Amino acid sequence: MALLKFKSFRTAYAIAAASVILISSCGSEEKAPETKTDTQKKDTVSKTSDTKSSPGKDFFYMKSSSNNIACADCHGDGSNSDRPLTKYFSDIKGADKRKSTFLGKISGEEVKKTAGGATLCWEAYMKMKTPMTPEQIELLNGYYASLGSGDTQSEVTYETIALPDKDxxxxxxxxxxxxxxxxxxxxxxxxxxxxxxxxxxxxxxxxxxxxxxxxxxxxxxxxxxxxxxxxxxxxxxxxxxxxxxxxxxxxxxxxxxxxx
Ligand code: HEC
Ligand code: HEC
The missing domain is CATH 1.10.760.10 (Cytochrome c-like domain)
Structure with a gap:
């Protein structure tokens, strides 16, 4: 497709200049439909935000095929505060680097291995029947890290009577x-x-x-x-x-x- 477009512009622009222009202007236009087809095939990824999409971000916004809820419906990533539930649950920025999560239920090495405990949410809240794959866990850890770590909390604390056990x-x-x-x-x-x-x-x-x-x-x-x-x-x-x-x-x- 890029080649066809390239041909039609060829007469007007010097080859070097044209390729620069085409790469920069068509690149983003052409990517959008591709992502959409992917989305339709899997019937899972919800269209969202203004910020650039990435596989990690797409996964975070993907609706569960079981009950149609996404990580991004519950957790904030800095660009979805319009979703009301995000103010009740932890932000995920820098979650891969926390000392512990879920009030200490998950700690040390387990934090990275479970994408901060997202594997628990995957099964409990998203009702996914197959466990999160190592690749998906890596995508999430990468996404947490990509959001920056300026004011990352090393541990998120809060009051609940549901953890560690229902009191x-x-x-x-x-x-x-x-x-x-x-x-x-x-x-x-x-x-x-x-x-x-x-x-x-x-x-x-x-x-x-x-x-x-x-x-x-x-x-x-x-x-x-x-x-x-x-x-x-x-x-x-x-x-x-x-x-x-x-x-x-x-x-x-x-x-x-x-x-x-
Ligand atoms: C229905 C809402 C819901 C969904 C959907 C959900 N979670 Fe959670 N998540 C929670 C709750 C509740 C907790 C525990 C309380 C808290 O941390 O706010 C939690 C905790 C976490 C934590 C630990 C935070 C900390 O530092 O203690 C991470 C990380 C996390 N979730 C990531 C995810 C990811 C990634 C997904 C998608 C795969 C996801 N969650 C889906 C509700 C949800
Ligand atoms: C992430 C989705 C979600 C959110 C947010 C949520 N609920 Fe629920 N709620 C459920 C599900 C799913 C059940 C059924 C639980 C089960 O039995 O498996 C349920 C069950 C209930 C029940 C029991 C219903 C019955 O007939 O047995 C009550 C009461 C309830 N929720 C109240 C609330 C209230 C009040 C809020 C807001 C403070 C709330 N829920 C927020 C998903 C949610």
């Missing part, structure tokens, strides 16, 4: 506390849009998620259980990023919509 006693305390709070359904609606709608919203693109906006037979306690511990492919939410009052508000919204 049932603490959950009970939380449930009791939340039951005593008065939830504001209007605030809850906004919070729901941010924290839950990617999966539970009416037009959610993530698959294999139960509807909780109609015929929901749960209550404040069961909502708290799901939010704090996570459940299957539903991630847990941290205490410091989603407060008990906010869970009370979200619960009020869910229960109101269900006519409870």
């Amino acid at each position: 049932k006693a603490k959950l009970k305390t939380e449930q009791d506390q939340i039951l005593k709070l008065t939830g504001d359904p209007a605030k809850g609606e906004v919070l729901f849009k941010n924290a839950c709608a990617t999966c539970h919203g009416e037009n959610a693109s993530v698959k294999k998620v139960p509807s909780i906006l109609e015929d929901f037979d749960g209550n404040v306690k069961s909502i708290t259980y799901n939010v704090r511990f996570g459940d299957g492919s539903m991630p847990f939410f941290k205490l410091n990023l989603l407060s008990n009052q906010e869970i009370a508000d979200i619960s009020a919204h869910i229960l109101k919509i269900n006519g409870k």
Whole structure:
């Protein structure tokens, strides 16, 4: 294809000049459709951002063939802050160089070997049935590193009762506390849009998620259980990023919509 174009310009430009121009101007135009065909074939990569695409980035934005969610739906890479869930989960910049991840569950050599623990997310949250390959792990480590390491955290810390193991006693305390709070359904609606709608919203693109906006037979306690511990492919939410009052508000919204 490049050759054909080259021919038609040949009369107008000196050969050397033309090849420089063609390489610089056609290079990017021709790459785009190629990537698209690839995408359609695999039916996996979602089109995204303004920044240059790379195999590592494509993998990070690839939707799971099982439930249609991508790493980039949950984690920030500096260019996807428009996706609401990214403010609840760790940024991945420099994750290959962390001392440990998942609050110490993964440490030392294991950090690189699991792409910072992404292999856990791959199976738990993306429901992929075949393990991530060494090549894919390498792509991710390369992508983390390519985002720069200026302000990279050597460890990401946060508060949760889901790690290292689900703390049932603490959950009970939380449930009791939340039951005593008065939830504001209007605030809850906004919070729901941010924290839950990617999966539970009416037009959610993530698959294999139960509807909780109609015929929901749960209550404040069961909502708290799901939010704090996570459940299957539903991630847990941290205490410091989603407060008990906010869970009370979200619960009020869910229960109101269900006519409870
Ligand atoms: C449904 C949301 C979700 C998806 C999709 C997801 N993850 Fe995660 N990921 C989490 C949660 C929850 C944690 C643990 C809490 C945290 O770090 O925010 C986590 C933790 C991580 C960590 C460890 C961060 C640290 O320093 O402790 C990395 C790295 C990571 N994920 C990368 C990925 C990659 C790469 C993918 C895609 C292959 C992916 N995740 C898919 C939710 C998700
Ligand atoms: C990444 C997608 C995802 C996000 C984000 C998410 N959920 Fe879920 N949720 C799920 C999935 C998947 C299940 C089913 C879990 C299972 O049983 O395997 C579920 C289950 C639930 C259930 C239990 C439903 C039932 O009928 O048993 C509740 C309640 C719930 N989620 C509430 C929430 C709330 C509240 C939020 C926001 C704070 C939220 N979820 C965010 C995916 C998600």
